[in-house]
Amino acid sequence: MITQKAKYALRALTVLAEADDGEPVMISDIAAQQKIPKKFLEQILLDLKHQGIVVSRRGKQGGYLLLKPADMITFGEVLRIIDGPIAPLPCLSITAYRKCDDCDDEQNCEIRHVFAKVADATRKVLFSTTIADAVAPRGAEVTRMLA
Amino acid sequence: MITQKAKYALRALTVLAEADDGEPVMISDIAAQQKIPKKFLEQILLDLKHQGIVVSRRGKQGGYLLLKPADMITFGEVLRIIDGPIAPLPCLSITAYRKCDDCDDEQNCEIRHVFAKVADATRKVLFSTTIADAVAPRGAEVTRMLA
DNA sequence: TTAATCTCTATTGATTTAGTAGGGTTACAC
């Protein structure tokens, strides 16, 4: 299960993706629109800012904007920032590799072998889907395939 | 990430799969062989027993055996028993569906749509891989494909 | 200059994780 926090982050980004270009959206507007506790959302957006996903403007008329175009922000990178490694085992993580405590011969680990496939399949989906895909009207994928 | 408990469960089952047919394996042997805390393993095997994956014999000369052949026990069903739902969102779980608190129109949820693909891809791997696959010598898959 | 807005750190209660503890029950071996 992904965390509530990650869900909030993705929803918040879809709001920013749908905003007019260059127009910052206030935290409180995002929070209201997506039913996210405002103070919690503040932390989330701050994380996303520190990791280069969004930018902010302070003071009156301030708010948040996407730093990159929505079709350049993948679900995978957002999940990594908020929830940590995508991989189901530490020894399969690309960004946070760690040997399993109870495993000595990693190459021959029966478990690892199977979960490597799971990780690949998951990554394939998460890194090929962007925030733009999420906000696209349903049926857009078909449209694109026909184009 | 899957839990340590699930990893232990899968490893324990591979031990049972490699045991001689009809020969029970003692908890302490499994624990020693796979470096699993014995008392913790007791609980795990008990769960697996209650869910019809293994059977036990009590008393002296007792131990555990697989209830079904190893190639009929999938990673998916073991994970469900130990870690709960496979799905990354409660609203995508087959066995434990629950509406997301913050979501009213499930059909049009942008997030759900993406994670449905993740769930499908994950299930495809987890329910097509069995304990028998895990214990099979490396290269067996290729062998099978050439056969 | 003031009010609206983001920034940052700390704290908290609930839940989950990864075990430990400690009896109880069963059945083989002698």
Next chain:
DNA sequence: GTGTAACCCTACTAAATCAATAGAGATTAA
């Protein structure tokens, strides 16, 4: 028929994580 080696079951606990809340600080437009 008794001892003891095995599984059975429930409860407990320490640490980590999750989902927030709290509150003071910094910045900027009006």
